[in-house]
Amino acid sequence: MKINDVILKTVVKGVVLIILTFSIYLFLSGHHTPGGGFIGGLVMASAFVLLFLTYDVETVSEGIPISFKKMSAVGVLISVSSATAPIFWGEPFLSQNFGYFDLPIFGKTELATVTIFEAGIALTVVGVVVNIILSISEGSNKWKA
Amino acid sequence: MMLVLTISLVLFTCAIFVALYRIIVGPSMPDRVVALDMIGVNLISLVAVFSIVLHTHAYLEVILIVGILAFISTVGIARFIERGEIVEHEHDD
Structure with missing residues (x-):
């Protein structure tokens, strides 16, 4: 049976764009206001x-040819490596650094290394949540590892 | 001004309880879905009035998040009622 859902498909094309923009805003605003990698990742996964x-x-999966399992693995790798990197410069585990730079458009901007750690967390959350949703929605007869 | 905001907060809360009654005793499944959507809309309005009362911008992200979650949950439950499965795997046309 063919179900006519043109309205839903057209609306979702616009709404997904808004949700992805909002997730990136939440990810970047997590430094001083509520937000951060985990919440931005959850909102992106909901998109x-x-x-x-x-x-x-x-x-x-034709339109977005990303393997979400590999995405969560890459996220964990980024987070763990940016957390262990300060050990090699004689600083404690998980220590972060920041500095002020003069960027062309933004002017004087604060750049912090915690953003790399947060990006790893965001990738992990997106990969794991989408993986869970796809796994529990799959039929048990066509389960594959 | 404060009186109007307080009265509107009380009325939005009463509307949420009315929708909660419809969720608990609602005869059919679509009644419950519409009542859930109504709770989402009322929560958004409640947070907006609350941020006017407190003179703050801090809760404006909550409005967007609740709106997104209400929309996605409504779409998901509607798909479940109509087709019996939520995520399809191949095209059916």
Whole structure:
């Protein structure tokens, strides 16, 4: 049976753009205001879940050819390596650094290394949440590792 | 001004309780879905009025988050009622 859901598909195309923008805003605003890698990752995962709900898994994986399992592994790798890197410069584990730079458009900007750690957390959260949703929505007869 | 805001907060809370009654005793599943969406809209309005009362911008992200979650949950439950499965794996047309 073919179900007519043109309105849902058209609306979701715009809404997903808004949700992805908001997730990046939440990720970047996590330094001084509520937000951060975990929350930004969760909101970005909810955008992917909305895509998987509206369209089907085949269409979305054609459009976004990302393996979410590899994405979570890469996120853990980035977080752990940016956490252990200060050990080699004689500083304690997980110590962070920041500095002020003159960027062309933004002017004087504060750049912190904690952003790399947060990016790893965001990638991990997106990968794990999308993986969980896809795993529990799969039928048990076509389960594959 | 404060009186109007307080009255509106009380009324939004009463509307949430009315929707909660419809969720608990609602005869059919679509009634519960619409009542859940109504709770989401009322929560958004409640947070907006609350941030006017407190003179702060700190809760404006909450409005966006609650709106996104209410939309996604409504779409998900509607898909579940209509087709029986939430995420499909291949095209059916």
